[in-house]
Amino acid sequence: MSRYLPILAWAPRYDRNVLANDLVAAVIVTIMLIPQSLAYALLAGLPPEIGLYASILPLVAYALFGTSRTLAVGPVAVASLMTAAAVGKLAATGTPDYLAAAIALAFLSGAFLVALGLLRLGFLANFLSHPVIAGFITASGVIIAASQLKHILGVKAGGENLFEIVLSLAGALPQTSPATVAVGLTALAFLFWVRRGLKPVLLRAGLRPRLADLLTKAGPVAAVAATSLAAWAFGLAEAGVRIVGEVPRGLPAPTLPPFDLDLWLELAGSAALVSIIGFVESVSVAHTLAAKRRQRIDPDQELIALGAANLASGISGGYPVTGGFARSVVNFDAGAETPAAGAFTAVGIAVATLFLTPALYFLPQATLAATIIVAVLSLVDFSVLRRTWRYSKADFAAVSATIVATLLIGVEIGVTAGVLLSVLLYLYRSSRPHMAVVGLVPGTEHFRNVDRHKVATDARVLSLRVDESLYFANARYLEDRIYDLVAERPALEHVVLMCTAVNEIDASALESLEAVNARLKDLGVTLHLSEVKGPVMDRLQRSHFLQDLTGRVFLSQYAAIAALDPGTARLARAAPDGLPPDSSGGSQAPSTALAVL
């Protein structure tokens, strides 16, 4: 029971101390979340109140089901961008259809995440490799920042990728509104200064570092208040500065998603993408924060919790949500101890929705755009390109494909390309496994690659170590390699396959081994195996292969050489450090008996 409702684990031990800590954190997160939720709704192409709606019930749902004590759920930048990309394909921004599709997307994401969680399919998220995620987030950050420039310039523009955005902005440049640019640039400059320069000032003023840290998080609220005031006082709306305007007051009425199968089918792929990306982002934040306090996260339960949060978002007329990085860190630093902090934040946002919306009337959209730009630029980090280039070319290929496709085509294609390419590259590598011809290291019973070590071999015996499990994708490659190696060795009598790193032999590979066995038999060459692992051997015994095998299965490679090539095997006893040759025989004998792992 408490597996599916983690709240049962912490609620009974809730006391006044914890309550105080959670309340403080909730107040701080609420102050941070109000401008963020308005801004991310803008980014998603939705009315500002939708951002607030997505910041109430989802937080309560996560508090009930989540296993992280400090994750702060709500609208986030990347999910908002992905919502805009998904819904923008189906309806025009600002229409009721657009809003309905965004709500349906939240429902679908929720249902998808809950289903994955109940089926315990959280491992699927692992196919998003770390570099692909890093590249995707970086590229998304660039696109988000670029997409907000239109609000800073006060022009109408669009575009789903960098190319379209830049083109559209360039075309709209002549319509630039000077007043809007003034507001936007001021807000941008202020927010950047808050992020970089405010903390040292506060520290010099004698504030405690933690308080200084938290005050800098209130920067966006200050910007919102100041520019709203300016817009009201100087009538900026008449000067061409677009303001938020009327925001409906009051809590959202419960809604059900439009029952429209076509719409659902069209959104299904996008829902899967936004869910998986949101889940991966969220779980990695949750893991990081939990580790700092020696707590554990249950990824499958996290799927259920995030799914419940998205269903709750849909019911309250919101759009897809997930755990946000910056917000969760603030929550953690502010001292949140339980998910109740999230529930208190929800209360804070609900209060704001009830009473503060009239105050948002004069808020310039340029201010919201500035908060988005400052927030997402901290996500942009191209160093993953340099790191993967140095470490692994396959990872570099996957991350560059992700970045290039995301920037130049769009977010959905971008992340899909990255995942597919990393899986394909992995399959490609495993389809051409490393194989080493090995020989005996004199004075030992060990066998090593003939290309890397000074080892003893014999023209009549070929020992081949395969460094990969044998399965359909590499079965034919193995066959070809063996035939080529055999063709080069006219004196050959025995082939020994050393299976130390073979963790599996599937049905295709078994057929290939049968073909190799039959073909070598025609050539008068005997096939042997050595060091076959227990589970692999168990399975081979359920086939005809061992009966048909022309040679034997040796417990160790040394046992194989001892039987097939005693001349070389004798070198094992020639101890290089001058000990009498036979002294090691006795104690090494058991190793062959134990060689089946």
Added chain:
Amino acid sequence: MSRYLPILAWAPRYDRNVLANDLVAAVIVTIMLIPQSLAYALLAGLPPEIGLYASILPLVAYALFGTSRTLAVGPVAVASLMTAAAVGKLAATGTPDYLAAAIALAFLSGAFLVALGLLRLGFLANFLSHPVIAGFITASGVIIAASQLKHILGVKAGGENLFEIVLSLAGALPQTSPATVAVGLTALAFLFWVRRGLKPVLLRAGLRPRLADLLTKAGPVAAVAATSLAAWAFGLAEAGVRIVGEVPRGLPAPTLPPFDLDLWLELAGSAALVSIIGFVESVSVAHTLAAKRRQRIDPDQELIALGAANLASGISGGYPVTGGFARSVVNFDAGAETPAAGAFTAVGIAVATLFLTPALYFLPQATLAATIIVAVLSLVDFSVLRRTWRYSKADFAAVSATIVATLLIGVEIGVTAGVLLSVLLYLYRSSRPHMAVVGLVPGTEHFRNVDRHKVATDARVLSLRVDESLYFANARYLEDRIYDLVAERPALEHVVLMCTAVNEIDASALESLEAVNARLKDLGVTLHLSEVKGPVMDRLQRSHFLQDLTGRVFLSQYAAIAALDPGTARLARAAPDGLPPDSSGGSQAPSTALAVL
């Protein structure tokens, strides 16, 4: 040059003996191919002459570019069924659009195969596992046989999968034509008898076994001749027996595919499927036959050769072709020595197209259907289900998915489902790798799974062997397993990862190892590695990991235990067979120095 034109290798050594053998084989294959090419065109929903057209130029093209000496190219059952499925989605059978799409499909398949061959991407075909192919061919055989029943009954029916075909046949049953059933069942009975019963009769009559074998291959021609004669003599067409009718006389005029980008895009997926399936079928026949004569097949050149054959088929108004199994075996058994036999067969078919088409006027379609049914039922073999069930449940899942989806949905979905499922199951398994906690086997320096062997361990040291390369899909799983194992062991001071079977550590896995290292550090536990392979170590040295690692990288697991847990390591010297404990120390020492492979 002779790499891309294998004809240059064999043509200079061509002599009268080889010519005689090739000519005999060509005559026999021609006799077999005439009814087959008509029948398979019928199966593909095309006019009969298209089957003949696809049996002329493609054979010449393969003779120029193919590396198999005995492969017989032309229309085959599975490719014909797939053509019907692909083209049937776009146009109604019998319309000019249907024919144009079939020709375009041949062109696209040809271009796709040539491109794969030039890019040396033949390995992609390896992702069709053996059981998936076996299941697909079996299910296709069932569908083909079922789809031909309408011609035996003399009714109009359709359907792409078994379900639709049976339903459509059931609805059409009242229209059954008794005369057609009589012809169809007679032909079926005769052909089955030829296949099963004729050879013993011929052998008893004193014929040589090979001649008897070849005569049985002429069964379809006999059936065609006899039923045509009967249809002419008894006016069966008036009795409701559908006959082939007018077949255009003369060679095909060169055609170009319709230049219609939409059509090409719609056919692209089908072209890829029909190409890959045809290639896999063809190459496996070619490999089998080549192995019998110690010849080699070059799969990448085979792609080019089959691609050229399909382009040739398109140019001559034909449809997709590939190497046929039964036909190639007949060619081989009849003594063909070079691809020239194929070119001579092409001449035979060209002659038939010029002079024999009037003789086909009275040929009942039921006879052609009967030859198809008898031919494809030999492809049906459900034993792959039993074999994979016993040997590997993952292979069983892939093959059953292929069979069920092919039978109940259709050929394209069927084979795609099989490939995707087998890849996903492989990825799933590699994402949850086998990991074993290992301990020292007393009296040796070997380490084995604590669950399978009597080994020595210590509460302060955890030795973990990972039996898989570490990559993005299993990085998180590794982390979780380590954290769980550490949580169970309060006295733990050291974790040693034994990397014998780790052939790669990608960037995601590296990040996970860094996270494990940091987290264990917080817990006061040191992380060590042992037996790291050379290439993996080279790469780790290009990262910060080795600097940050709290512990050491040991050359061997024994060296790690000797340093971290000398008490257990001392057990290595207690030789169980009574030798003095220190006698093996000297000669085993070099093994640690060589443990990096």
